[in-house]
Amino acid sequence: MSNLFIIQIPTALIFFCAAIVIASIRSQGLRGIVLLLTPILALFQIYQLGLGEFYSTSLFQMNMELMRVDKLSRVFGVIFCIAAFLGNLYAWHVRDKVQQVATLLYTGSAIGAVFAGDFLSLFFYWEGTAIASVFLIWARCTQASFHTGMRYLIVQIGSGVVLLAGLALRYHETDSLEFGLLELSSLSSWLIFFAFGIKCAFPLLHNWLQDSYPAGTVTGTVILSSFTTKLAVYALARSFAGTEILIYVGAVMTVFPIFFAEIENDLRRVLAYSLNNQLGFMVVGIGVGTELALNGTASHAFAHILYKSLLFMSVGAVLFRTGTSKASELGGLYRTMPLTALFCLVGAASISAFPLFSGFVTKSLILDATASEHYPFIWCVLVFASAGVLSHSGIKVPYFTFFAHDSGLRPQEAPLNMLMAMSITAFLCIFLGVFPNNLYILLPYEVAYAPYTISHVLSQLQLLCFALLAFTFIMKIGLHPPEIRAINLDTDWIYRKFLPEKVSTFGTFAFKSIDSFYGAFTQHFIKLSVFLKSIFGPTAIFVRASQNNSLETILVWFGVIFLGALLILLF
Amino acid sequence: MVNKKHKDSSKPAGYFLFSWLQARNSVQWIIFSLLGSCAILFGIDFFYHRHGHFEIEEWPGFFAVYGFIMFSAIIFGAKALRFFIKRPENYYGDKAVDSENQKGDH
Numbered sequence: 001m002s003n004l005f006i007i008q009i010p011t012a013l014i015f016f017c018a019a020i021v022i023a024s025i026r027s028q029g030l031r032g033i034v035l036l037l038t039p040i041l042a043l044f045q046i047y048q049l050g051l052g053e054f055y056s057t058s059l060f061q062m063n064m065e066l067m068r069v070d071k072l073s074r075v076f077g078v079i080f081c082i083a084a085f086l087g088n089l090y091a092w093h094v095r096d097k098v099q100q101v102a103t104l105l106y107t108g109s110a111i112g113a114v115f116a117g118d119f120l121s122l123f124f125y126w127e128g129t130a131i132a133s134v135f136l137i138w139a140r141c142t143q144a145s146f147h148t149g150m151r152y153l154i155v156q157i158g159s160g161v162v163l164l165a166g167l168a169l170r171y172h173e174t175d176s177l178e179f180g181l182l183e184l185s186s187l188s189s190w191l192i193f194f195a196f197g198i199k200c201a202f203p204l205l206h207n208w209l210q211d212s213y214p215a216g217t218v219t220g221t222v223i224l225s226s227f228t229t230k231l232a233v234y235a236l237a238r239s240f241a242g243t244e245i246l247i248y249v250g251a252v253m254t255v256f257p258i259f260f261a262e263i264e265n266d267l268r269r270v271l272a273y274s275l276n277n278q279l280g281f282m283v284v285g286i287g288v289g290t291e292l293a294l295n296g297t298a299s300h301a302f303a304h305i306l307y308k309s310l311l312f313m314s315v316g317a318v319l320f321r322t323g324t325s326k327a328s329e330l331g332g333l334y335r336t337m338p339l340t341a342l343f344c345l346v347g348a349a350s351i352s353a354f355p356l357f358s359g360f361v362t363k364s365l366i367l368d369a370t371a372s373e374h375y376p377f378i379w380c381v382l383v384f385a386s387a388g389v390l391s392h393s394g395i396k397v398p399y400f401t402f403f404a405h406d407s408g409l410r411p412q413e414a415p416l417n418m419l420m421a422m423s424i425t426a427f428l429c430i431f432l433g434v435f436p437n438n439l440y441i442l443l444p445y446e447v448a449y450a451p452y453t454i455s456h457v458l459s460q461l462q463l464l465c466f467a468l469l470a471f472t473f474i475m476k477i478g479l480h481p482p483e484i485r486a487i488n489l490d491t492d493w494i495y496r497k498f499l500p501e502k503v504s505t506f507g508t509f510a511f512k513s514i515d516s517f518y519g520a521f522t523q524h525f526i527k528l529s530v531f532l533k534s535i536f537g538p539t540a541i542f543v544r545a546s547q548n549n550s551l552e553t554i555l556v557w558f559g560v561i562f563l564g565a566l567l568i569l570l571f
Numbered sequence: 572m573v574n575k576k577h578k579d580s581s582k583p584a585g586y587f588l589f590s591w592l593q594a595r596n597s598v599q600w601i602i603f604s605l606l607g608s609c610a611i612l613f614g615i616d617f618f619y620h621r622h623g624h625f626e627i628e629e630w631p632g633f634f635a636v637y638g639f640i641m642f643s644a645i646i647f648g649a650k651a652l653r654f655f656i657k658r659p660e661n662y663y664g665d666k667a668v669d670s671e672n673q674k675g676d677h
Contacts, residue, residue, distance in 0.1 A: 140668075147666040148666075260652070263649045266669065335589075338583060338585040338586055371625065372624060383641075384637075459633075462613070462638060463635070467639065470640075471642060487659075487660055488652075
């Protein structure tokens with residue numbers, strides 16, 4: 001097998017080659033097949049390679065490790081391939097070549113970054129994910145999506161630039177660019193930490209996520225939700241495992257998005273907030289940094305990609321059929337979209353960590369790790385956040401879309417390819433929940449963990465059922481915040497409203513003062529030229545007296561050149 | 572996407588999954604079964620001693636009370652938050668997707 005061409009190249013290149021192939025194929029069916037086969041081929045290759053380092057090369061005398069397969073990178077590589085397959089199946093009906101090529105380049109970059117063994121190749125792939133993914137937003141082809149895409153791109157590229165600064169400093173300090181464990185002690189490691197933090201949607205750096213994901217195309221958002229942020233989680237787990245500050249950062253991340261999600265109207269933005277909250281659990285796991293905790297993070301990322309895709313798929317199917325994903329416009333769709341409703345419920349049960357669903361067998365690893373490392377307060381916060389997950393992803397998304405009041409909409413059931421993608425994803429969510437050992441064997445460390453103890457199951461069921469009871473009670477007394485057509489401010493207000501307005505006020509002021517300065521200057525200049533003309537011009541006494549026309553010509557040219565130079569200098 | 576005309580008379584695949592919700596007493600039935608499950612789950616705590624890392628976890632009914640109170644806190648907290656940060660849908664104008672609808676293949 002080792003002679004096969006396929007395993008002579010890094011996995012990312014399989015996707016890049018496929019992107020070139022896709023770009024040159026005219027047949028829609030054939031393109032779909034290539035899109036489905038590529039992740040399967042990549043998955044096959046990852047398993048063929050086994051563990052180890054492959055494909056070293058050098059660029060400007062710096063070593064680049066293009067393929068470092070260890071247990072941590074492999075679990076992320078595997079789930080990225082699965083997510084790419086499911087996402088492409090979901091997008092089977094899409095004919096837009098731009099989205100198809102972008103998806104492959106984006107997926108390839110994400111997988112390349114996961115297998116990168118040094119910061120330099122990580123940087124290239126890091127920027128690759130940013131540039132390729134923005135096309136999934138722009139493909140919506142509206143003015144708003146263009147602006148949203150630009151904002152997204154600026155943040156993502158910004159993260160790459162910070163990473164570049166960090167790795168340059170690091171190379172200067174240590175002469176090495178190995179993508180390994182770092183200590184938060186120098187400016188370089190802080191910069192790298194910050195770059196990872198932007199992509200991981202740390203609190204206050206998070207808003208690109210909620211801004212951009214609801215703007216993607218129906219299928220694009222499903223793809224987007226799987227890679228960028230989980231790549232950042234992987235990078236943090238690789239470089240900053242056991243960094244205590246991450247525990248607190250993660251805890252904040254689990255809590256604040258809950259409140260925003262609860263009052264958000266666009267269900268894809270609700271899911272983006274909920275994604276942010278789930279990332280918080282993973283970040284806490286990285287901060288705790290024990291084997292159990294890192295296993296928790298890796299497995300939670302694995303399960304999360306599946307159920308989050310599933311939720312985005314089901315809301316996407318509704319958006320595809322009805323043209324809206326706003327809770328205020330939806331309701332009662334179970335009548336005509338029962339299968340989509342069922343898959344959405346499976347996703348909701350998984351993310352809420354009901355026993356027998358995937359979230360339960362992964363989140364409890366992280367909760368257990370915080371408890372056994374004696375962080376009682378953090379543990380309480382995470383349990384609180386678990387109730388919060390139920391509130392928006394577990395109840396709000398399925399309830400206000402498929403049940404609640406009848407919106408009168410009677411859309412057709414989702415297309416077959418979407419149903420297939422959703423059913424496979426839903427199957428995996430349940431399969432991993434019922435047979436967690438199939439997931440545990442993929443994890444970076446040996447797992448000696450039994451999620452299904454009576455205490456575990458009982459406490460989780462109590463938490464969830466009584467939270468459901470609270471929901472029912474609050475609905476019955478009519479105090480639940482109604483779904484209304486509105487948006488909510490978040491930190492992006494600063495750079496979308498506050499700063500532009502301030503800058504434009506300042507700009508207008510500055511422009512006016514510069515303008516008046518130049519205006520005065522120009523007036524003086526005109527006076528001067530009139531004066532000069534009166535002396536040297538054609539009507540001037542000297543000229544008339546001498547009748548020397550060549551002087552006039554010289555003067556005109558002099559004036560033109562002077563004015564031209566002045567114009568260039570001033571404007 | 573193939574646009575077949577949806578016939579009113581035909582039922583979609585999996586219709587049976589949720590059709591029982593249209594029965595008159597379905598909501599009451601759901602609420603009663605939820606109440607029943609909660610009562611059972613709460614009751615078990617007095618017969619079975621759960622194990623946990625912290626002492627508080629082992630108190631009977633801890634998770635039930637915590638879940639109920641925290642969920643309510645989230646809802647009311649969010650309601651209070653909405654008071655401060657709610658804005659009209661077109662607040663960001665044509666630079667945000669909030670005031671546009673999506674249709675078709677996109």
